[in-house]
Amino acid sequence: MADDNQMRYALRPMREPDIPQVAALEREAFPTTWPPTSFRHELKSSIARYLVAWDTQATEREVNEAIGALTNSQDVASLPLGLGKVGALVRRLFSRPAPPQPAEADLLVGFVGVWFMVDEAHITSIASKESHRGKGIGELLLIGATELAHLHKTRLVTLECRVSNTVAQNLYKKYGFKIVGRRKGYYQDNGEDAFIMSTDPIESPEYQRAFGDLRRQHSERWGVSSRYV
Numbered sequence: 001m002a003d004d005n006q007m008r009y010a011l012r013p014m015r016e017p018d019i020p021q022v023a024a025l026e027r028e029a030f031p032t033t034w035p036p037t038s039f040r041h042e043l044k045s046s047i048a049r050y051l052v053a054w055d056t057q058a059t060e061r062e063v064n065e066a067i068g069a070l071t072n073s074q075d076v077a078s079l080p081l082g083l084g085k086v087g088a089l090v091r092r093l094f095s096r097p098a099p100p101q102p103a104e105a106d107l108l109v110g111f112v113g114v115w116f117m118v119d120e121a122h123i124t125s126i127a128s129k130e131s132h133r134g135k136g137i138g139e140l141l142l143i144g145a146t147e148l149a150h151l152h153k154t155r156l157v158t159l160e161c162r163v164s165n166t167v168a169q170n171l172y173k174k175y176g177f178k179i180v181g182r183r184k185g186y187y188q189d190n191g192e193d194a195f196i197m198s199t200d201p202i203e204s205p206e207y208q209r210a211f212g213d214l215r216r217q218h219s220e221r222w223g224v225s226s227r228y229v
């Protein structure tokens with residue numbers, strides 16, 4: 001937590017320049033997801049909203065390094081297989097690295113995606129950067145997603161979660177999610193089942209009270225976060 005009681009990490013809507021970093025966060029957190037999410041498509045979707053957590057104390061150099069590393073690796077990854085790709089790799093091996101560009105983005109440390117369907121807010125994906133876990137960022141993302149759901153006047157927040165993913169389940173249970181169903185063989189990589197988890201109605205006085213307490217505890221523990229959802 002910062003001395004001035006501000007949380008180091010802040011929340012804002014995802015923008016197009018964030019796509020390479022969010023795609024990298026997805027690859028790190030969900031390495032078996034295939035095909036990868038088309039964030040370009042998601043950003044244009046009328047039912048989807050994405051929030052990113054960013055490091056307010058990252059230096060311009062750190063931002064540039066993170067973005068530069070992704071830009072370099074993506075150039076090669078996006079080429080078709082064959083001589084072009086080999087040629088690009090050879091050029092990379094023998095050429096000087098591209099100079100860092102001025103920061104046009106923030107250093108991202110997490111993201112959450114929400115689809116608004118009928119009267120439900122469905123969390124499609126939530127992840128914090130592996131090196132930054134256990135610092136309240138997962139909670140910050142879930143708080144932001146729930147605030148978004150509140151703004152959209154949805155009745156519930158729902159999601160699916162691997163039955164083996166007890167870390168994520170702990171986070172959701174802390175925020176009042178209950179297991180309300182199970183989808184057999186939901187995950188294609190290993191045939192694992194998914195728990196369907198859901199909150200109680202988020203407008204109910206009980207939920208509002210509990211959510212208010214959790215937000216306050218989060219601020220007391222990690223500092224007051226800047227959240228623009």
Ligand SMILES: CC(C)(COP(=O)(O)OP(=O)(O)OC[C@H]1O[C@@H](n2cnc3c(N)ncnc32)[C@H](O)[C@@H]1OP(=O)(O)O)[C@@H](O)C(=O)NCCC(=O)NCCS
Pocket residue numbers: 029030126127128129132133134135136137138139140160161162165166167168170171174
């Ligand atoms: C799940 C995930 C988003 C949590 O993010 P995080 O930034 O580490 O979470 P926080 O630091 O805010 O922790 C919030 C709560 O999560 C739970 N949690 C976090 N780390 C945990 C751990 N190592 N063991 C058990 N519970 C844990 C706890 O309930 C914790 O609250 P507490 O600190 O009061 O105990 C993160 O582990 C992640 O990105 N995992 C990979 C992607 C993933 O599995 N996403 C969920 C798909 S359903």
